Amino acid sequence: MNAHITSVEAILVDLPTIRAHQLSMATMQQQTMVIVRLRSSDGIEGIGEATTIGGLSYGEESPEGIKLTIDTYLAPALIGQDATNVNGAMLKLSKVARGNRVAKCGIETALLDAQGKRLGVPVSTLLGGAVRKTLPVLWTLASGDTARDIDEAEMFLAERRHHTFKLKIGRRGVRDDVAHVSKIKAALGDRANVTVDVNQAWSEVEAVRGIEALEAAGVDLIEQPTPREQRGALARLAARFIVPIMADEGVAGPEDALELVQGACADVFALKIAKSGGLYPMLRTAAIADAAGVSLYGGTMLEGSIGSIASAHGFCALAQLAWGTELFGPLLLKDDIVTARPLYRDFDLHLPEGPGLGLEIDEDKLAFYRRDKRG
Template sequence: MMDSDPILSMTLHLVDWPLRMKRRHGVGDVERSLPGVVVELRSRDGLTGWGEAAPWSVFSGTAEGCAQALHVYLRPLFEGAEPRDLPRLMRAADRALFGHPEAKAAIEMAVMDLIGKRCGLRVADLLGGVFRPTIPLSVSIANPDFAEDLDFAREQIARGVRLFKVKTGFASHAEDLGRLEGLRGVLPADAILRIDYNQGLDPWDALPKLRDIEAFDPGFIEQPVPRDRRDAMAEIACALDTPLLADESVFTPAEAVELVRARFADCVSIKLMKCGSMRRAQEIAAITEAAGIAAYGGTMYEGGIAIAAGIHTVCATPNICLGAEFYTANYVMGVDILTAPIRLDNGQSHLPEGPGLGIEVERAALASITRQVLA
């Protein structure tokens, strides 16, 4: 049995990520910066565990609320606790605090980082072992300046990326079709184009628009209608030949059970920031796998810590087989707080080496984006 190494302290860094590019989505826009939270745990033996929350106010919650949730409600549970008690601690976190999946995901990844560092195992090993050491990388086309996005796409093609997700539903249908036409002219024949509406269509006239989109032969169409319109999702899934993917409609394992029951999509996007834990992500993957529903590795606006946790999760989870969008820390966030960037090459995200999350944080970079420290 592992000897005792309790968590001595939790430090919260409320940060403002500058962004390198503007982003548009059916659910809302991101212009210059976006707040987030970095969690730093210290154990008695001097180990540091890192976690990150990436809330987005229009999608799930706020960074300010997330920092307070960690500070006021989760701190008393985790300070003084043993990392190896993580399953019980996460249950206690659910009892103490409704919702706030980003806060719970962040604290879980920080504790898993500590456990891995202490016993010399990667987080992916702690999650059951490595099924795939690399993950096909998907990048999203979401810049309102489409010329800039075409340059970004060309750059990514040169780096071996073959999965492209186009964000639609933030402008007119005609503009969406025009952007797809433009992108088709740039993509190589072996590229796979996918579409993500981020809930941007009204259910009553979604279908004719989606039929136009189908002419571009997308690999899947993601979340065309609002998250609660699962009835409309089910009708669309039946009406289209293209696989329909649920993102905002499925946050939790319980919602994954609803997906299996009502069959309102053919595949699902799993995000740590939606379900609140790597273990829960694996639960969703297992529930959907048993029903023949494939999963995709989704992200929010995440820096390198959360991206690393996502990579460990997808590498350890066979059913998350549709690739993953682990590009934000490298290409979207204006500051990389890791000492070494996440390795992306040949169109793949690579599992970081080293114990725990396999990353280290550059303190000066973290300080440069920190708005407030809660200790």
């Protein structure tokens, strides 16, 4: 055994956002993430991030629960394990705990970061190699105010930071949401793509009415309009409309992907390393989509820099990524806990250079924002 795992630390970190971020199920004023620091006997440390959205309003794992799971179950199972064998470590964790994909993703990221540093190669090389060095990144217009959203989109177009914009809808009535989106699309015209994310908020009847109007308005993509359990509804909507329908909450890992392609439930899959359980499970999910002719989109759990760059390494290794990404999480944060924040330029996120993730922890910032050392 070349090196063994000596410690795994899970740290709750609260970072303020630049503005309120509205989703159909919650309004975020800050983002809470679990930072994983995995140390090995050869002196190499790997870092990872486990982040979800809105506490428990989005899914089954909360930041506090993720830390508890890592501290109580996952970390003890890893101590003494071969630090260079990522597959072996993750297989052991699959026997220790069922589910808990977000927590496992943070650990897998830390293992891959450490192994990349050990070998002197980027994480993307461990995944087979990057076929692209940059990723197109959309921006979510989530203030809920039509005029403000238009102004924000115009600003980012002028700055060459984003040319695709997603609108979070579902909190208001269908008619009000459609009017809001239609005005923004009309203002931006062909200069920008506009997509919507309903976050499961509509019934099938509401979705038919809403998607029909959004399609007529020129919206480019409809994300998860109905509850994730209602796969039949999603399939009927995908068959009925020309505008592509994307599964997000409905597709976590490869098992979901297989069922969705068998039912012809969606035209596009949103990939997220957190909901897949890590980078390797995300690649397995993508392979099923590829085999079925389903297009791919690089999603986010609004991770900070560590989780977003981990996702970027994975998305850069995909053969196809027709719908780009939404790895804008670091841009939503007022501050960060890494020494150099990710580079966004000419509408793209640029993959960092250097081994592993290509990121380093800013110890002072981490000490300031970690929850257990405040007040």
